[in-house]
Amino acid sequence: MSPTSTSCREIQPDLVATATGDGGPREHARVDRHVAACAPCRRELDRYRSIDRVVGEIRRAPIRADRADVVRGDLEWRLAELRRRAVTARVWSSPLGPILIARSEQGVVAVEYLDSARGADASRLLRRHGIEILEDGTETETFYQQLLEYLAGERTRLAWPLDFRLAGSDFSREVLAATAALPYGAVVSYAHLAREIGRPTATRAVAQALRHNPLPIVVPCHRVIGSSGALTGYAGDKLALKERLLTLEGVPVAHAGRAGHIDRRVMYTRADHYTEYCLPTCGALPTLPLWRFTLFGSRARAEAAGFTPCADCRPDLNPISA
């Protein structure tokens, strides 16, 4: 065969590969053929072998291990910190739009309505609190499925473990806990809730705490309304969602004026400290302020919450006509 079958230029990659251990049998054969007839390339092959030996020394040279251990120790500490602070979260699609569910080791930390279905790092709520987000749905998928059932009206309770770490204060935490106990299909006023937690003058603070509710739906702040019956506000500018959630629970929302409101004259009424529920016209009820009551959209909801029909007005015999 001819020594010029492969030119010096063409043989270079094979030559380097052969000298440095990257070549296969075919490259070796080509190089052998070439260098047998080409002294300069033979010397070049030797040079690359020398270089490869020097590189081999670099490979075997120890990197100072003490530093590696220190670095590793720091890293472990930072990871532990991260684990403590971090939550896993995923944005799911729902009938109410994209919704983020985040959980910590303790429980669900945040439910957040998002404007677009981007990743969990679009969460303004978590970012504002400096929470580290680990994008993962495996730990919140069950919650998501239950949420879908809830929004489809197939489930009335979300018995989730809750982590109130995003509540701004102990006061907020108390408000959230009291709100979480509100029964399905019921509404109360902010003033009612303030009294419930033993702070009768803190109505505005209660409203404020719920405005920043990090766990909407599962902490059902949509069941809390103004003393006039007005829906007031929800999740910033999402009043329509509040109405939707209430309607889902069988609470009628009236539109006599501009904004939606709850008309207490069509609601089954349970006065504080009573185990019975009444027609809204029973006895002195129409003259009492709203904060004295829990209002129900239907008898079924009142009874599911553990109340019995009033023996005087007999809502069971004279139901409110639609």
Place this chain on the structure above:
Amino acid sequence: MGREPFEAVMAAHHAEIYRYLRRITFRSAEAEDLSQETFLRAFRAYRALPPDANVRAWLFTIATNLFRNTLRAAKRRQAAHEQVKRKGREDDGEGPERAALFNEARIAVEAVIEALPPRQRAAFVMRKVHELPYEEIGESLGCSVETARAHVFQAFRKIRGSLDDAQLPPPEKTA
């Protein structure tokens, strides 16, 4: 779920990734920062990693990307960097120790490696120091196997071009 805990990943790969970064950055402080960042990022993304993924190659990818990012950010420090290189290796804080360990050829080769374009350098170190297969190198650099091979070839050519015969140890006789 058959995935090993992240701690096991760290135990298995931290030393090697640190070593890799130490090699391609040539500065211990930078290698420390980058190795920390590599594993913090890996921890965040670990849950989303497919169970059959090659964790080692994946870690090399993260480390390489971080390294390339810092290079972009450090472009403006290039001039200072060049100066340090000309002065030799003393300024990296381990100079005397290394000078004692490394012979002339090694110092010369390391200087060339340090001056290689980042992708060539990363490919070269992954292949020749960590002995990663070319498939994984290509994955780490986001290029084809052929390109990864070409990077290593070019690196050798540059090393060869920068050394004269007097600097090279005599060739070993091969069978």
